[in-house]
Amino acid sequence: MKVSIFITCLVDQLYPQVGMAMANLLTRLRVEVTFNEEQTCCGQPAFNSGYHPEARSVAEQMLRLFARELESTDYIVAPSGSCVTMIRKYPELFADNAELKLQAEYVRQRLYELSHFLVEVLGVEDVGSEFEGRVTYHDSCHLLRELGVSRPPRKLINAVRGVEFVELDDAEVCCGFGGTFSVKHPEISAAIAAEKVACIERSRADAVVACDASCLMQIGGMLSRKGSAIRTLHLAELLASPVSK
């Protein structure tokens, strides 16, 4: 099986280790991984801020790139529920252009968030990794509510050897990031994050795992400000951690 990976701009620039972890993990699972360096951003920041012409101009070149990639690969996989959700909105964004809309609908069918891809397409739950410690999971909003993915990441985490999984109180409540919301209303955004962090602390977990780097940036930024020892880990990082014998 051949997969073209979409590395979101946040992962590319701030958390490259997440992208590498995902690539290594897929390779380990005998998937042939390709990465097209022409990719940039899915367009979500502009789209969610109400700048549709700007979002469209960026999204169009990404859409064409994904369509080209799918000529030689089977799927597009990304380490983000949020960016996948944005790309899944392309048919609506290009509703007035028959050619692009058709392409967008095709891409939409072949596009997966990582945990969803592992469990649904590859049919894998135990990826053979190992991590010593208590781990909790935060549901990213778009992954949970737009893509309806809540069980796959939990199955994957539970199968990691050495992990003691604990459910987070209010796991499905937003972390308060919300893209530009986090800088437009920093006080509200941080107050919401503080609630999330309080739940994480109550879980007494060593690490909080999520499937979106954006949530982890928000949660991690708050944990770090509080001087907390709790680690933030992208699911890909947890799953790529030392392979058990």
Place this chain on the structure above:
Amino acid sequence: MSTDNTTQPESFGENSRRALTNPLLQRALTIATVKATSARSVAVTHVGPANWEQLRDRAHAIKKHTIENLDFYLEKFAGNVERLGGKVYWAQTADDACKYVAELAQRRGVQEIVKSKSMMSEEIGLNHALEDAGIKPIETDLGEYIVQLANERPSHINMPAIHKTRSDVADLFAEKLGVERTEEIAEMTALARRVLRARFAEAQMGVTGVNYAIADTGTIVLVENEGNIRLTTSLPRIHVAIMGIEKVIPNLQDLDVFLLLLSRSASGQKMCSYVSLLTGARSSQDEEGPDEFHVVLVDNGRVEMLSDKQLRESLYCIRCGACLNVCPVYRKIGGHAYGWVYPGPIGAVLTPQMIGLDRATSLPFASSLCGACGDVCPVKIKLPDMLLHLRQRINDNGHIKTKARKRDRLERLSFKFWAMAMKTSRRYRYVACFGRLVQALIRKRNANGSVSLRVPQWSDTRDFPPLARRSFREQWRDRSH
């Protein structure tokens, strides 16, 4: 609008900061919203998630059908009310509606009106208008009564005094009612009840809202827990019901769907304590009930909302308040921060349509777009999509003058630049390189020894990670070579 005019939608930033620094408000909001959301979840589990989805779909379909044929159902409803001896007044504006009620009271020599809780009366500013006409409105819902005594505006659609703690109410009652201060809830409610019962006994006119209006039968339906609506509609000799034109539904079978959804969504109750179905004025055979029954049908911008395909669904709202309770933003800032009558996600969608986009430009952006509101909405209003659409509309209307005009221009420019930078991977790489160069200027060391960046609007409250020394694409290139 109510008498509390201290907040406005355009001062959302200040309003919310004030709310965030009020520890009592924070506590009150958490207790009430957590209680309501968990009760709702339990209720939905009892119904069964699949059944619940079916009910939501059905409710959505009924609303869609009725709103798309609103003229037909409204005329049918009005015709039936009149046939049964009621009077119908079509009010185009808030002023028209207020004037009708005030003039009716004046003509009948009424000086005091008992009122039940009604968001419509808040929307049209009825209390204010009545006071201006020399008529005293008395709120009889306990929460509304508290809010009225405090000279405030409700901060929630169905829990109007959610922002007040027990101690706040004790202070308020001691001050305004001249009684000895007590924090005993039973004593406080008994006191309010004594005061209000006396008003009920004297009142000549009662004003209520309407939850549902049945076109087929000319019936109005009112849902409540306290029993004050029953008194308001049965003791005074005149009953005036004011309703938005979107409240009509075709028939009594449809009502069933909404009764199953409403109280569960609002408070997790299977059924509210009182559900009143009132049909027409008192006839010669009826032993009790008001002599006069008036229905005021209020447009106040709804016809325009109806013609707006993108936002029309906001007329489906049944005012259950579930989207407020579940909203992480509402939970932190409460209803007053939204600055007008309707708070929370539904308020952020309704307010710009009702008072004008230019007077509420902040509200559609007051959301992390987490989608929880859309998920709980019993009539499946796509709230996040509407917020997105309003954001776009605000940006597309460059002429809208907002308070933060300068910042808006800067934002527009930033996104133009962003779009150019993200258009090709070469430009994207240049921008990233530039970022890595300049980040040295804003680096700081955290208390725990790690490094973060000073980013405006972020770093006051959280740490921001530095850009990675080498991006993924650089690392990937190394790996492939």
